[in-house]
């Protein structure tokens with residue numbers, strides 16, 4: 094006696110789940126999307142406060158070099174021409190990010206790429222051979238001066254580990270440029286969806302059944318019966334009841350304040366790169382939309398990084414060797430799980446950007462289409 098009502102039950106209404114649900118619905122599959130939270134859009138969820146789109150789970154800037162993904166998102170939102178150009182604040186000294194001629198001018202008082210190259214070459218020599226950790230990678234990339242002022246303290250706060258205990262790939266996300274160019278990302282397409290991320294995901298989920306406030310793992314047996322297949326986008330270790338022990342994540346705490354002023358810091362993101370300031374950055378949300386919002390108001394968020402413990406929201410996977418090995422064990426179990434697809438940042442334990450999540454969901458849905 095089967096009570097199967099859906100082809101897919103999709104656990105998690107974040108980007109992966111929403112894109113997968115959209116794609117499968119469009120080819121005639123019956124999808125049910127459930128989420129533990131009382132809202133859709135996962136961590137890209139945004140909420141309007143005083144006419145300002147507030148990024149509730151931390152700032153998200155959409156950027157991609159993937160034409161297909163860029164075309165895809167245009168179906169659900171128009172994007173503005175925002176460019177992320179954060180400023181680093183080291184004990185009151187301000188530096189442009191990412192590392193570029195402006196930063197080098199501010200750091201060393203030099204003006205030409207040749208002068209910067211000479212200093213960088215000198216400082217990079219400190220590291221011979223393959224960098225073994227983030228500290229060595231950072232010094233090899235950008236020299237000790239920049240490392241000490243703009244990387245060391247920030248990274249230690251963000252990851253709760255010293256830089257010689259962290260994998261080098263994290264820092265390779267940041268560009269180094271011998272040009273005057275403060276654009277944080279190298280990708281050709283960048284912007285913020287006009288009207289907010291939540292509305293974009295709402296459009297992805299248009300016409301699809303969504304149930305909020307439903308805890309999948311607590312009601313697994315009963316929910317599994319509803320569908321042929323499950324798409325799980327939650328933490329992979331939780332799915333397997335932490336059988337091999339918990340994976341480590343970084344969590345975040347946000348302190349959001351509404352202020353009675355038009356302009357608090359004049360930039361969307363300011364990173365506090367010293368070790369003493371307890372927060373990693375302050376985000377002033379209105380600057381993602383060029384100051385749109387009610388007159389005389391602004392909303393800022395101080396972001397504090399902390400170790401994840403049960404009950405906290407997991408944000409960043411800690412992809413060091415120990416955790417990566419543990420993840421591989423869970424992944425091997427996942428591969429044997431019949432009729433369950435694992436996808437997204439938490440289920441794949443991956444430091445995923447939004448465009449990569451969308452690309453992955455498109456690929457998985459195409460594979461599904463071919464197999465049925």
Ligand code: UDP
Pocket residue numbers: 181190243244245247248251263264266267364366
């Ligand atoms: N980072 C840094 N100083 C900064 C900004 C970033 O040292 O002012 C390092 C830090 O280790 C961080 C990594 O670069 O974890 C990646 O930063 P990104 O801004 O890409 O992180 P996310 O956008 O995911 O918060």
